[in-house]
Amino acid sequence: MDAPTSLPAAGPLLDALRAAVGADSIFTGADMEPKHFGDHVVMQPDGQRPLAVAYPRGTADVSAILRACHAHRVPVVPQGGLTGLAGGATPVDGCVVLSLARMRAIEEVDAAAATMTVQAGVPLQVIQEAADEAGLLFPLDIGSRGSCLIGGNVSTNAGGNRVLRYGMARELVLGIEAVLADGTVMTSLNKMLKNNAGYDLKHLFIGSEGTLGVVTRLVLRLFPRPESVCTAVCALPDYAAVLDLLGRARARLGGTLAAFEVIWPEFYDLATTEHGCRAPVPRGHGVYVLMESLGTDQARDTEQFQSMIEGALEDGVVEDAALAQSLRESRDMWGLRDSVIQFRQTFHPHVGFDVSVPIARMQDFVTDCRGHLLAADPGAKSLWFGHIADSNIHICVKQTAGGLTKKQVDEIVYARVRAFDGSVSAEHGIGLLKKPYLPYSRSPVELDIMRRVKAALDPEGILNPGKVF
Numbered sequence: 001m002d003a004p005t006s007l008p009a010a011g012p013l014l015d016a017l018r019a020a021v022g023a024d025s026i027f028t029g030a031d032m033e034p035k036h037f038g039d040h041v042v043m044q045p046d047g048q049r050p051l052a053v054a055y056p057r058g059t060a061d062v063s064a065i066l067r068a069c070h071a072h073r074v075p076v077v078p079q080g081g082l083t084g085l086a087g088g089a090t091p092v093d094g095c096v097v098l099s100l101a102r103m104r105a106i107e108e109v110d111a112a113a114a115t116m117t118v119q120a121g122v123p124l125q126v127i128q129e130a131a132d133e134a135g136l137l138f139p140l141d142i143g144s145r146g147s148c149l150i151g152g153n154v155s156t157n158a159g160g161n162r163v164l165r166y167g168m169a170r171e172l173v174l175g176i177e178a179v180l181a182d183g184t185v186m187t188s189l190n191k192m193l194k195n196n197a198g199y200d201l202k203h204l205f206i207g208s209e210g211t212l213g214v215v216t217r218l219v220l221r222l223f224p225r226p227e228s229v230c231t232a233v234c235a236l237p238d239y240a241a242v243l244d245l246l247g248r249a250r251a252r253l254g255g256t257l258a259a260f261e262v263i264w265p266e267f268y269d270l271a272t273t274e275h276g277c278r279a280p281v282p283r284g285h286g287v288y289v290l291m292e293s294l295g296t297d298q299a300r301d302t303e304q305f306q307s308m309i310e311g312a313l314e315d316g317v318v319e320d321a322a323l324a325q326s327l328r329e330s331r332d333m334w335g336l337r338d339s340v341i342q343f344r345q346t347f348h349p350h351v352g353f354d355v356s357v358p359i360a361r362m363q364d365f366v367t368d369c370r371g372h373l374l375a376a377d378p379g380a381k382s383l384w385f386g387h388i389a390d391s392n393i394h395i396c397v398k399q400t401a402g403g404l405t406k407k408q409v410d411e412i413v414y415a416r417v418r419a420f421d422g423s424v425s426a427e428h429g430i431g432l433l434k435k436p437y438l439p440y441s442r443s444p445v446e447l448d449i450m451r452r453v454k455a456a457l458d459p460e461g462i463l464n465p466g467k468v469f
């Protein structure tokens with residue numbers, strides 16, 4: 001849904017906003033920080049700017065701001081930590097940016113219920129640390145943990161490295177408070193695992209990218225803090241062996257299996273040469289797996305973990321393996337996987353993708369998609385890696401002078417995702433960048449229902465307009 005086509009005079013709205021939440025919470029003109037003019041990758045076009053940036057301190061402020069903007073039919077774009085990769089927080093011209101950065105309160109840690117109640121502006125890492133101090137774990141973990149905000153994590157249904165064991169953000173939220181486009185506050189801060197009293201309305205707002213309401217407070221699920229960590233990097237001959245190893249790990253490690261990352265040789269070679277990462281096992285294998293379990297007894301869990309890998313070595317499923325002997329070695333192994341942050345220096349410029357494909361067809365997809373890229377540009381270079389056990393694969397395609405444009409790369413990759421019945425967005429949402437390709441993964445009936453929900457909750461179309469649809 002696009003932004004309202006005409007905007008009223010700014011003066012009355014700004015007066016109303018300042019009266020509602022205080023002049024010190026409303027910034028305009030040169031006082032607006034430039035960081036609010038886009039998210040991590042998509043900036044506003046030249047010549048376009050927000051009307052104002054608002055910094056609410058609580059739900060009442062968010063309600064007052066939305067009520068005023070709704071009355072004046074001025075679009076509102078919610079923003080969190082601005083770490084998104086799809087343009088979901090990029091402002092539209094003349095909008096009010098609603099930054100949740102001041103809503104940073106951790107209201108309660110309930111050890112008995114294993115929950116934490118927080119405002120939407122709390123950074124993910126702060127939540128992790130608060131849970132750890134209480135002897136518990138909040139398992140959501142992504143690379144931008146220090147700067148991303150929990151409201152944005154939930155609004156994009158973030159995943160990260162531990163989805164295999166703990167699920168996406170959706171599975172980690174028990175209760176939610178959200179403000180609708182007209183300022184109506186829906187408070188549903190449920191703390192119970194079992195609550196089937198009618199529709200579970202929180203799921204309307206989780207993953208909806210701020211288009212249906214602004215998430216202001218959350219009740220998060222916490223878990224027992226792991227007492228053991230086992231990490232290994234395995235070298236395998238091919239993807240068939242990867243599936244075999246995954247089956248063994250699921251059967252032998254059960255619920256302790258927390259991560260199963262697959263790295264194809266192009267990325268492994270780059271990381272262990274130009275990125276300066278130590279190679280846990282020698283280069284030259286068909287594919288690599290970074291695997292981790294989290295348990296309660298280090299000695300017992302290490303024995304079980306090592307036994308599973310030794311069996312895979314004896315059967316020829318794994319060709320070589322390195323098991324971390326210390327926390328430092330475990331961090332080094334994850335450092336190899338997380339060296340993607342260096343792509344801006346070592347593999348630039350590139351077009352990145354975060355998509356899902358059925359696990360059993362993953363290698364066929366990689367082979368097929370690589371083939372289509374090379375057919376369009378014989379010099380095309382690409383990197384392949386991802387969580388895999390949750391169907392998620394990351395792709396980076398390097399652009400070369402005179403080679404494929406970003407749009408051409410997008411069209412090739414997303415067309416192959418569609419051909420393999422995958423999803424164009426495993427994480428990060430749709431935002432602006434994936435809008436043209438949403439029909440590749442959603443049927444006309446699904447899209448129609450989404451539009452009906454949007455029209456019901458935001459009939460004036462002021463909430464994060466132009467995103468998703």
